[in-house]
Amino acid sequence: MPKESDTEYDPTLGNKFIFVTGGVMSGLGKGITAASTGRLLKNAGFDVTAVKVDPYLNVDAGTMNPYQHGEVYVLKDGGEVDLDLGNYERFLDEDMTFDHNVTTGKTYKHVIEKERSGDYLGKTVQVIPHITDDIKRRIREAAEGTDVCIVEIGGTVGDIEGMPYLEALRQFAHEEDEEDFLLTHVTLVPYSKNGEQKTKPTQHSVKELRSIGLQPDILVGRCEDKLDAETKEKIALFCDVPTEAVFSNPDVEDIYHVPLMVEEEGLDEYVMQELDLLGSALSVPERDNTWRNLVTRDRDGSVDVALVGKYDLEDAYMSVNEALKHAGLHAGVEVNVHWVDSDEMIDGDDDGENRERLRECDGVVVPGGFGSRGTQGKVEAIRYARENDVPFLGLCLGFQMAVVEHARNVLGYDEADSAEMDPDTPDPVIDILPEQYEVNDMGGTMRLGAHQTDITPGTLAADVYDANVCTERHRHRYEVNPEYFEDFEETPLVFSGRAGNRMEILEHEDHPYFLGTQFHPEFRSRPGRPSPPFVGLLDAVMERAGVDGADNGAVDGDADEHEEVTA
Numbered sequence: 001m002p003k004e005s006d007t008e009y010d011p012t013l014g015n016k017f018i019f020v021t022g023g024v025m026s027g028l029g030k031g032i033t034a035a036s037t038g039r040l041l042k043n044a045g046f047d048v049t050a051v052k053v054d055p056y057l058n059v060d061a062g063t064m065n066p067y068q069h070g071e072v073y074v075l076k077d078g079g080e081v082d083l084d085l086g087n088y089e090r091f092l093d094e095d096m097t098f099d100h101n102v103t104t105g106k107t108y109k110h111v112i113e114k115e116r117s118g119d120y121l122g123k124t125v126q127v128i129p130h131i132t133d134d135i136k137r138r139i140r141e142a143a144e145g146t147d148v149c150i151v152e153i154g155g156t157v158g159d160i161e162g163m164p165y166l167e168a169l170r171q172f173a174h175e176e177d178e179e180d181f182l183l184t185h186v187t188l189v190p191y192s193k194n195g196e197q198k199t200k201p202t203q204h205s206v207k208e209l210r211s212i213g214l215q216p217d218i219l220v221g222r223c224e225d226k227l228d229a230e231t232k233e234k235i236a237l238f239c240d241v242p243t244e245a246v247f248s249n250p251d252v253e254d255i256y257h258v259p260l261m262v263e264e265e266g267l268d269e270y271v272m273q274e275l276d277l278l279g280s281a282l283s284v285p286e287r288d289n290t291w292r293n294l295v296t297r298d299r300d301g302s303v304d305v306a307l308v309g310k311y312d313l314e315d316a317y318m319s320v321n322e323a324l325k326h327a328g329l330h331a332g333v334e335v336n337v338h339w340v341d342s343d344e345m346i347d348g349d350d351d352g353e354n355r356e357r358l359r360e361c362d363g364v365v366v367p368g369g370f371g372s373r374g375t376q377g378k379v380e381a382i383r384y385a386r387e388n389d390v391p392f393l394g395l396c397l398g399f400q401m402a403v404v405e406h407a408r409n410v411l412g413y414d415e416a417d418s419a420e421m422d423p424d425t426p427d428p429v430i431d432i433l434p435e436q437y438e439v440n441d442m443g444g445t446m447r448l449g450a451h452q453t454d455i456t457p458g459t460l461a462a463d464v465y466d467a468n469v470c471t472e473r474h475r476h477r478y479e480v481n482p483e484y485f486e487d488f489e490e491t492p493l494v495f496s497g498r499a500g501n502r503m504e505i506l507e508h509e510d511h512p513y514f515l516g517t518q519f520h521p522e523f524r525s526r527p528g529r530p531s532p533p534f535v536g537l538l539d540a541v542m543e544r545a546g547v548d549g550a551d552n553g554a555v556d557g558d559a560d561e562h563e564e565v566t567a
Contacts, residue, residue, distance in 0.1 A: 007133035023205025070315030078449030310374030332550025342377030366398030399516035513540030
């Protein structure tokens with residue numbers, strides 16, 4: 001099929017495609033199912049990439065409240081995307097780009113801009129073919145140069161926002177040879193009150209798919225336990241798929257065990273069989289077992305770390321939680337993360353529950369965020385960690401609040417603050433970036449993506465990174481005000497990482513482990529390549545708690561692998 005000049009769509013790009021849709025309800029774990037499939041294909045020797053389709057009208061996730069979609073994940077090129085892209089990077093150990101996230105806003109914006117510039121030469125611009133071709137173009141271009149591209153369609157089948165994507169998917173199926181296209185549908189299999197696994201929701205979901213011309217090749221049932229043989233047979237009968245194409249994806253304690261679970265079910269072998277890949281796959285004894293060995297490592301003992309934030313939602317801090325888990329895998333300990341509500345620490349927590357939780361932990365992490373709510377509680381938590389020699393890691397806003405805390409309680413600038421929180425503060429030790437003064441649009445206008453930081457030799461940061469330079473991802477508008485640099489230099493607080501005149505890393509010389517980063521090291525942490533600041537934190541936490549951990553051997557902690565610096 002020739003390239004469509006109108007829509008820039010080239011149907012020859014790409015190789016093998018696996019599309020993953022979801023039914024019955026959102027939040028079933030389509031992303032983890034897709035990422036687990038990709039992990040197993042990588043183990044078998046294939047180059048795998050992933051695309052996340054988000055049907056919302058936002059151009060990107062950058063302006064979304066974390067309560068809506070969880071954390072905003074930042075890619076190396078500065079793309080602000082859905083947290084599922086973070087799961088793909090962690091599971092596949094590949095760096096994604098903004099091209100790997102397709103949104104309705106991005107697609108419609110591009111098509112409308114082309115119409116406004118006259119590119120369609122007076123033709124009527126329609127959902128079919130212009131929108132659907134743009135969707136397909138983006139998927140194929142992201143897949144170029146890889147063996148297999150896994151495409152997760154966000155939302156639930158039947159959502160009105162998702163209809164153009166399902167239509168594009170229907171067209172995609174017709175354009176591809178049978179062995180190059182696979183549709184996986186993830187559904188909920190609930191229990192009735194008498195303990196019976198119910199297949200009716202799955203039947204209705206597949207019926208919805210078939211009504212728009214799509215027949216799933218694989219069905220994955222999400223259930224508390226494995227699907228019974230009778231349940232699989234019933235789903236196969238009523239949904240018109242072979243029984244061997246119905247797989248269980250039961251609840252597990254750790255999402256990193258999902259690849260092991262679906263491998264046990266035989267999902268990877270069936271996928272490779274249907275895509276005609278078995279002949280080129282590594283033999284089972286030759287396949288990479290690094291993932292299995294990593295996530296099943298021994299853990300000896302546990303430590304308690306306080307996560308001090310304002311979003312009482314685990315997904316809002318997913319990458320921070322995962323980075324702590326990665327450091328725990330490296331150290332051979334279980335990391336118990338305890339939520340401390342920074343908002344309640346100051347307002348309304350009369351019984352001191354959050355303060356007590358903070359005191360019971362052997363480490364403190366203050367993550368990023370925006371807005372003034374909860375910041376005073378973060379300052380109090382940072383002061384507690386500093387004054388009591390509790391290992392501390394501050395990320396982005398946590399770094400900035402550490403500067404504020406030091407200015408107030410060490411330098412004596414009682415009203416010091418960030419200009420973001422208090423525009424009228426007499427001592428704006430944190431101020432807006434100079435290039436942000438004239439910026440009006442909120443989306444995609446911060447300092448974003450991978451940037452290089454120079455580290456002062458002989459400092460804690462240099463020891464943590466085992467280097468005098470690091471590359472990490474940023475997402476902020478405000479930073480340390482240069483007017484106060486000299487004031488800080490007279491105290492134990494040291495800015496040990498810089499990017500020109502920007503302060504990137506801070507530490508306290510007279511503290512066991514007190515580190516703050518203007519960047520977000522959690523976005524680059526992987527199970528096999530834990531983030532150095534988190535590894536350093538956990539080492540200090542273990543020493544304070546008197547926990548040795550299990551000797552699992554060395555882990556490659558070089559967080560600069562794969563990453564390129566954003567210009």
